[in-house]
Amino acid sequence: MHENLNINVHHMARVEGHGNIVLNMKDGTIEDLRLDIVESPRFFEAFVVGRHYRDVPHVTSRICGICSVGHTMASVRAVENALGMEVSENVKKIRKLLHDAAFLQSHVLHAYFLVAPDVLGVGSVIPLAESHPDVVKMALRMKKFTNDVCDALGGRTVHPINVIPGGLARFPTKKELIELKAYYEKMLPDFETTYEVFSSLDYPDWFAGFDRPTEYISLHKPDGEYPLYDGQVISSTGRIIDEQDYLSMIHERVESHAAAKHVSGETDTYMASALARYNNNYDQLRPKAKEVAVKLGMGHPCTNTFANTFAQVVECAHLMEEDLAVLTELIENTPEPEAPVEPTKFGRGAAAVEVPRGILFHEYTFGEDGILTDANCIIPTGQNLANIEADMQKLVPGILDRSKEEITLSLECLVRAYDPCISCATHFLEVDFRE
Amino acid sequence: MKPEIGVFSFTGCEGCQLNILNLEAYLLDLLDVIEIVNFREAMTEKGQDYAIAFVEGSITTPEDEKELKEIREIADVLVAIGACAHLGGVNGMKQLRDLETQRREVYGDKKDFFPTTEVRRVSDVVPVDLIIPGCPIDRNEFVETVKKVLMGIPPMLPTNPCCVECKSKGNVCMYDKGLSCLGPVTRGGCDAICPSYGQPCDGCRGFLETADFDAMVKAMENEHGISTEAIIRQISHYNAVPAADLIAKLKAREVIHA
Numbered sequence: 001m002h003e004n005l006n007i008n009v010h011h012m013a014r015v016e017g018h019g020n021i022v023l024n025m026k027d028g029t030i031e032d033l034r035l036d037i038v039e040s041p042r043f044f045e046a047f048v049v050g051r052h053y054r055d056v057p058h059v060t061s062r063i064c065g066i067c068s069v070g071h072t073m074a075s076v077r078a079v080e081n082a083l084g085m086e087v088s089e090n091v092k093k094i095r096k097l098l099h100d101a102a103f104l105q106s107h108v109l110h111a112y113f114l115v116a117p118d119v120l121g122v123g124s125v126i127p128l129a130e131s132h133p134d135v136v137k138m139a140l141r142m143k144k145f146t147n148d149v150c151d152a153l154g155g156r157t158v159h160p161i162n163v164i165p166g167g168l169a170r171f172p173t174k175k176e177l178i179e180l181k182a183y184y185e186k187m188l189p190d191f192e193t194t195y196e197v198f199s200s201l202d203y204p205d206w207f208a209g210f211d212r213p214t215e216y217i218s219l220h221k222p223d224g225e226y227p228l229y230d231g232q233v234i235s236s237t238g239r240i241i242d243e244q245d246y247l248s249m250i251h252e253r254v255e256s257h258a259a260a261k262h263v264s265g266e267t268d269t270y271m272a273s274a275l276a277r278y279n280n281n282y283d284q285l286r287p288k289a290k291e292v293a294v295k296l297g298m299g300h301p302c303t304n305t306f307a308n309t310f311a312q313v314v315e316c317a318h319l320m321e322e323d324l325a326v327l328t329e330l331i332e333n334t335p336e337p338e339a340p341v342e343p344t345k346f347g348r349g350a351a352a353v354e355v356p357r358g359i360l361f362h363e364y365t366f367g368e369d370g371i372l373t374d375a376n377c378i379i380p381t382g383q384n385l386a387n388i389e390a391d392m393q394k395l396v397p398g399i400l401d402r403s404k405e406e407i408t409l410s411l412e413c414l415v416r417a418y419d420p421c422i423s424c425a426t427h428f429l430e431v432d433f434r435e
Numbered sequence: 436m437k438p439e440i441g442v443f444s445f446t447g448c449e450g451c452q453l454n455i456l457n458l459e460a461y462l463l464d465l466l467d468v469i470e471i472v473n474f475r476e477a478m479t480e481k482g483q484d485y486a487i488a489f490v491e492g493s494i495t496t497p498e499d500e501k502e503l504k505e506i507r508e509i510a511d512v513l514v515a516i517g518a519c520a521h522l523g524g525v526n527g528m529k530q531l532r533d534l535e536t537q538r539r540e541v542y543g544d545k546k547d548f549f550p551t552t553e554v555r556r557v558s559d560v561v562p563v564d565l566i567i568p569g570c571p572i573d574r575n576e577f578v579e580t581v582k583k584v585l586m587g588i589p590p591m592l593p594t595n596p597c598c599v600e601c602k603s604k605g606n607v608c609m610y611d612k613g614l615s616c617l618g619p620v621t622r623g624g625c626d627a628i629c630p631s632y633g634q635p636c637d638g639c640r641g642f643l644e645t646a647d648f649d650a651m652v653k654a655m656e657n658e659h660g661i662s663t664e665a666i667i668r669q670i671s672h673y674n675a676v677p678a679a680d681l682i683a684k685l686k687a688r689e690v691i692h693a
Binding site for chain 1: 447448449450451452453454456457459460462463466471524525526528529531532536570571628629632633634637665668672
């Protein structure tokens with residue numbers, strides 16, 4: 001049992017962006033346990049002021065290349081809400097296919113490239129190419145599939161250009177939809193193997209046995225589908241609000257002990273993530289996804305933070321089934337290209353969308369000339385920071401009999417379970433530049 | 436021993452780095468001929484030599500500057516990748532407004548925690564050997580650059596404007612649609628992807644050395660009725676840093692080429 005312990009993981013690897021884990025223990029008491037954000041400040045909300053509404057999604061997608069599809073969706077929907085633009089159901093269907101593909105891409109990347117190396121005890125995916133070549137090749141094939149879908153529907157994977165305020169620049173043809181559907185069908189066996197891989201791995205006891213119930217916030221559609229693109233905002237406390245009122249649920253606050261601006265929900269800290277979506281929207285999951293959840297040993301609700309990766313795998317199963325159904329529909333009834341709808345007013349509008357790492361809010365105000373005067377973005381990783389630290393406080397006391405290396409690994413795994421995206425978060429976080 | 440290659444990330448969205456990871460079809464082949472050593476490992480082992488250092492992102496903090504200089508010292512070839520490293524990119528927009536005001540807007544009374552500086556391109560801080568332009572970079576252009584550097588052949592960037600590729604794709608000109616476009620002065624090589632999706636070129640691959648801005652601005656204003664404000668907005672989308680003088684000139688006068 002450690003009485004005194006100092007852990008400082010400087011620039012931890014396999015998270016998006018730069019973060020440090022700090023643990024200081026003295027005489028058996030934890031004095032300091034936190035996740036520091038050491039990315040450069042970005043100033044997006046300031047420099048998007050003065051931009052035309054058509055350009056705003058092109059600017060805010062650059063908050064993060066990894067999450068650029070999600071930021072584009074949030075941005076385009078916030079512009080449309082601010083300007084009173086209602087897009088057609090067909091536009092929504094095609095956007096959702098693209099949005100879903102970005103989830104598949106991100107989840108595959110996180111599960112295979114960022115989490116699997118931890119569970120298999122190696123430093124990165126590169127040694128796995130030697131020891132598990134078939135699995136790595138399969139993971140690359142799956143990633144290529146998701147990127148090909150994003151290319152086809154978004155114009156390109158990083159900073160998509162096909163989704164514009166008021167609609168789509170280009171509609172997929174029937175031939176393209178047929179090819180996409182065949183591609184999805186061809187990939188199903190790889191996804192099946194993935195469900196097997198992640199349910200057969202041998203997880204450490206602190207991973208499999210962790211349990212800390214917290215508040216979960218996500219989108220929700222009581223009578224609709226598993227919501228990723230739009231919906232109301234729900235807290236696991238039971239409160240449901242309209243996306244325009246998000247600030248009545250999401251509270252930013254400054255903690256004196258921590259460098260980062262923290263966010264609280266209805267109660268205290270909360271989690272935004274695949275696990276939050278899973279817990280709040282379990283009934284809307286397709287049967288195949290529920291099957292996979294059972295295979296992975298997930299109950300419902302599931303309050304093990306490490307199981308966020310499992311929730312991502314469950315979402316992959318849901319989305320493959322969902323998107324094949326949507327593609328079938330679109331092939332039968334292929335939409336004619338539509339011109340983008342025009343603004344009907346100029347004012348304020350917010351949008352809440354789910355992105356792979358959790359719920360994301362963009363809010364804009366525009367003047368009569370279509371120029372942006374005010375912007376606010378609340379990013380999942382920022383929402384999760386306080387909850388990550390609360391999880392660390394729960395985790396560490398239970399594993400103090402382990403080696404320093406194992407404690408370090410468990411803390412890194414815990415942070416990685418959230419799939420944090422620090423590039424995203426630092427557009428507004430308070431940053432501590434300690435060396 | 437395989438040549439060691441580093442990918443280093445400063446202020447940006449990491450999308451260019453992701454586009455390298457998105458080379459699924461080539462990734463394992465690439466790993467056969469090069470060793471990728473990443474940023475977070477790299478800084479613990481000083482004095483290591485990199486055959487190629489790819490640098491993404493703009494330089495916006497004193498720490499960025501210090502690290503970039505260290506990388507330059509140990510890299511044989513330094514390549515600036517993406518618009519942020521090459522041009523300042525979207526980060527450059529913050530140059531258009533007073534920095535103090537923006538720090539207050541974003542960080543309030545905690546603004547002094549953030550020692551941000553003006554946005555600089557990589558080439559404003561250290562000598563740059565090669566550029567892979569674009570926001571984001573093109574995956575294939577990255578592979579070509581790696582191949583050519585390893586073979587000792589100097590990579591060449593296209594010298595034609597975006598318009599050449601746009602025309603060959605049969606797109607209707609953005610100006611004929613009543614939109615403003617920087618295709619005539621912007622480096623091609625992107626296959627005119629934005630105009631092909633109905634969106635004007637905002638110049639993410641940088642302006643051609645041969646670009647005639649006086650003629651361009653004159654045509655935009657007089658023939659197409661585009662306001663000076665809109666021209667400044669478009670030029671500053673990715674090029675606020677390299678086009679700082681031009682933007683200052685446009686801001687300074689009331690009417691252009693009347």
